[in-house]
Amino acid sequence: MNVHVPDNARRDLALVGCPDCACRFETPNYRLGMQQRCPECEAAIKPKYVRRAPDAGYSLSYHTFLQLLTVRPYRDEIVPLIAAWFGYRTEYRDRSLIVSNAAGRSVDLEQMHEMIQTSPRWQELLYWKAGKFFR
Ligand SMILES: [Zn+2]
Numbered sequence: 001m002n003v004h005v006p007d008n009a010r011r012d013l014a015l016v017g018c019p020d021c022a023c024r025f026e027t028p029n030y031r032l033g034m035q036q037r038c039p040e041c042e043a044a045i046k047p048k049y050v051r052r053a054p055d056a057g058y059s060l061s062y063h064t065f066l067q068l069l070t071v072r073p074y075r076d077e078i079v080p081l082i083a084a085w086f087g088y089r090t091e092y093r094d095r096s097l098i099v100s101n102a103a104g105r106s107v108d109l110e111q112m113h114e115m116i117q118t119s120p121r122w123q124e125l126l127y128w129k130a131g132k133f134f135r
Contacts, residue, residue, distance in 0.1 A: 002014050012028055013027065013029070013106045014027060014028070014050075014052050014053040015049065015050060016048060017047060017049075017050050018045050019048055020038060020041050020043045020045055023039065023041065023099050025038075027054050029061060030060060030113065030114075030117035030123075031047075031061075031062065032062060033061050033062030033063040033064075033066070034046070049121055058123045059123065059127075060126065060127060060130060062110065065109075065113045066083075068126075068133075069097055069099075069109075075088055075090075078129065081126070081129060082112075084097070085103045085122065086101070087101065090103075097109070
């Protein structure tokens, strides 16, 4: 299976393993924590790190992205950023995160993550904004 890898993610390839068939393959660091299809057994899986990307650049994993949106104090800074960029509204109902667009439709969080991580500009802005928490 050929996954399209955007230019800014090319250097951030992590080596991962399929928890079902133990096959190893490379995937962009930012896809960690997202469901994807194993190139070998074709199961829908969440791959596990074997080796992190040597230079993950400005990428953030999906785990980290979810943390930024849900955990304080991160979310107090990140939610307004998402609102300013996309006009999305973020709510927390029973500890679950619901993001909706201007039309009130719910937004797929994996797609939003993918959209940010495949845009060099948004990716870098988010990285710097998040970076102050992680450094
Ligand atoms: Zn597999």
